[in-house]
Amino acid sequence: MQLFVNPSDELPLYRQIMRQITEAIAGGRLKSGEKLASHRELSEQLVIAPLTVKKAYDELEALGFIETQRGRGTFVSDTPPRASRREQAEKMQQTARRLLSQAYLAGLGFPDVVKVLKEADHELAHGPRKKESA
Amino acid sequence: MQLFVNPSDELPLYRQIMRQITEAIAGGRLKSGEKLASHRELSEQLVIAPLTVKKAYDELEALGFIETQRGRGTFVSDTPPRASRREQAEKMQQTARRLLSQAYLAGLGFPDVVKVLKEADHELAHGPRKKESA
Amino acid sequence: MQLFVNPSDELPLYRQIMRQITEAIAGGRLKSGEKLASHRELSEQLVIAPLTVKKAYDELEALGFIETQRGRGTFVSDTPPRASRREQAEKMQQTARRLLSQAYLAGLGFPDVVKVLKEADHELAHGPRKKESA
Amino acid sequence: MQLFVNPSDELPLYRQIMRQITEAIAGGRLKSGEKLASHRELSEQLVIAPLTVKKAYDELEALGFIETQRGRGTFVSDTPPRASRREQAEKMQQTARRLLSQAYLAGLGFPDVVKVLKEADHELAHGPRKKESA
DNA sequence: GTGGTCTAGACCACC
DNA sequence: GTGGTCTAGACCACG
Numbered sequence: 001m002q003l004f005v006n007p008s009d010e011l012p013l014y015r016q017i018m019r020q021i022t023e024a025i026a027g028g029r030l031k032s033g034e035k036l037a038s039h040r041e042l043s044e045q046l047v048i049a050p051l052t053v054k055k056a057y058d059e060l061e062a063l064g065f066i067e068t069q070r071g072r073g074t075f076v077s078d079t080p081p082r083a084s085r086r087e088q089a090e091k092m093q094q095t096a097r098r099l100l101s102q103a104y105l106a107g108l109g110f111p112d113v114v115k116v117l118k119e120a121d122h123e124l125a126h127g128p129r130k131k132e133s134a
Numbered sequence: 135m136q137l138f139v140n141p142s143d144e145l146p147l148y149r150q151i152m153r154q155i156t157e158a159i160a161g162g163r164l165k166s167g168e169k170l171a172s173h174r175e176l177s178e179q180l181v182i183a184p185l186t187v188k189k190a191y192d193e194l195e196a197l198g199f200i201e202t203q204r205g206r207g208t209f210v211s212d213t214p215p216r217a218s219r220r221e222q223a224e225k226m227q228q229t230a231r232r233l234l235s236q237a238y239l240a241g242l243g244f245p246d247v248v249k250v251l252k253e254a255d256h257e258l259a260h261g262p263r264k265k266e267s268a
Numbered sequence: 269m270q271l272f273v274n275p276s277d278e279l280p281l282y283r284q285i286m287r288q289i290t291e292a293i294a295g296g297r298l299k300s301g302e303k304l305a306s307h308r309e310l311s312e313q314l315v316i317a318p319l320t321v322k323k324a325y326d327e328l329e330a331l332g333f334i335e336t337q338r339g340r341g342t343f344v345s346d347t348p349p350r351a352s353r354r355e356q357a358e359k360m361q362q363t364a365r366r367l368l369s370q371a372y373l374a375g376l377g378f379p380d381v382v383k384v385l386k387e388a389d390h391e392l393a394h395g396p397r398k399k400e401s402a
Numbered sequence: 403m404q405l406f407v408n409p410s411d412e413l414p415l416y417r418q419i420m421r422q423i424t425e426a427i428a429g430g431r432l433k434s435g436e437k438l439a440s441h442r443e444l445s446e447q448l449v450i451a452p453l454t455v456k457k458a459y460d461e462l463e464a465l466g467f468i469e470t471q472r473g474r475g476t477f478v479s480d481t482p483p484r485a486s487r488r489e490q491a492e493k494m495q496q497t498a499r500r501l502l503s504q505a506y507l508a509g510l511g512f513p514d515v516v517k518v519l520k521e522a523d524h525e526l527a528h529g530p531r532k533k534e535s536a
Numbered sequence: 537g538t539g540g541t542c543t544a545g546a547c548c549a550c551c
Numbered sequence: 552g553t554g555g556t557c558t559a560g561a562c563c564a565c566g
Contacts, residue, residue, distance in 0.1 A: 106219075117230050117244075186543080294504075351508070356504065378519075385501070
């Protein structure tokens with residue numbers, strides 16, 4: 001499981017990490033019970049402070065995505081969290097509107113958006129090829 | 135053009151304003167040349183500081199969405215900005231992946247996402263019905 | 269003598285007018301004693317408020333570039349004003365540095381700047397072809 | 403990197419800062435990746451409000467000259483922005499005409515302008531010796 | 537300590 | 552009235 005962070009990104013580093021892990025879970029690339037790199041190990045890979053990775057793991061654990069077993073490591077939870085249907089629907093609506101705005105302002109149409117969506121679906125399941133853009 | 139802000143929202147106030155305006159432009163509810171409320175006027179409507187609205191307007195102008203004319207007011211630009219196709223594609227990819235993640239983690243499938251997208255499309259063109267959620 | 273104004277320009281309208289007239293005088297296109305359009309007439313041409321043109325004329329007169337003869341009209345002065353050599357030198361230095369910055373940031377070199385200068389010299393003497401850019 | 407501001411100058415403080423930084427970049431005195439003083443630090447040096455410096459930094463970032471990293475600081479961008487060749491040419495033409503006007507109205511000739519330009523070139527690369535004039 | 541956001545109020549220039 | 556600038560001070564998020 002290869003992660004990337006971009007210090008210039010508006011999104012905080014720990015959130016970038018959180019997002020990538022949740023996306024990996026959503027895409028099925030990280031499965032229930034799978035072991036994650038220790039925050040120390042990951043911090044070396046990403047060349048960032050260990051505390052930053054730890055914060056990401058802490059929040060993911062608080063949200064129920066991962067579980068920590070002292071002395072053994074951190075694992076993908078087998079009971080992924082579910083927000084209320086209402087919250088889910090609202091968030092998706094918001095994201096969907098944002099996606100459409102980006103498309104329309106770029107001169108694209110609804111069918112193009114669906115096309116992009118299909119490409120993204122493929123990426124989700126197989127992993128991104130490069131770092132987050134700023 | 136009715137706007138809403140939610141001080142509890144994670145997104146900064148000025149960004150909430152920016153987003154609503156760009157979405158209104160994308161949805162065709164704000165047309166080229168149309169006059170916006172002055173930043174003072176809007177600040178009263180939204181019950182926030184004038185400078186906060188001004189910051190939103192300033193950034194929108196820097197991005198090319200709107201134009202200001204001293205003493206006359208602020209208007210929707212007739213030349214909406216175009217990021218490079220590469221940047222556009224990247225941003226849309228990112229948003230699309232995010233949308234899919236939200237859906238899959240909620241237990242929904244690809245067809246559901248398309249359905250949500252259609253609803254969002256309708257909202258974009260006709261305006262939201264309620265304030266931003268936190 | 270054809271003038272142009274751009275309401276979106278950062279420079280105030282009356283300053284845009286002032287600049288064009290002083291440039292025309294510098295370029296020899298407006299000669300001593302030559303008659304200018306009345307501020308009323310010019311305001312119609314430019315589709316702006318007469319007061320705005322009047323302000324430009326007032327300031328140009330205060331600076332000594334033009335002279336008003338009640339009932340007869342406004343004329344180019346035969347005694348163009350001279351700032352102190354020190355002020356002149358400072359202003360030119362500043363403008364020169366700005367020109368060089370623009371060039372270097374654009375990847376051009378000193379010889380290119382001289383080339384641009386020669387083109388500008390030609391324009392100065394024969395008049396611009398289009399409106400001011402924002 | 404020593405900056406100066408002059409509150410009496412017609413140019414807004416934040417623009418004076420912007421100009422000096424872009425000129426320093428153009429002159430090669432500020433290099434890609436170099437760290438700038440924090441906006442708080444600089445505000446103390448210049449004895450002006452931190453927000454004023456921040457505004458300058460914000461705009462420079464929007465223009466692509468510098469990049470900020472939360473918690474780490476602000477750095478000179480390694481990808482200086484490039485306006486379209488057309489915009490560049492227009493701006494330079496305008497500045498060049500202005501420089502010539504100043505010269506001709508001062509009774510100087512084209513060779514004098516080139517001389518001034520050479521002096522300015524030297525200043526650009528080595529920094530100004532005094533504060534901005536009003 | 538760094539940047540990010542917001543406020544309340546002031547003054548000026550422009551139209 | 553409009554937008555443009557500046558201040559002084561506060562609070563938060565991030566590393």
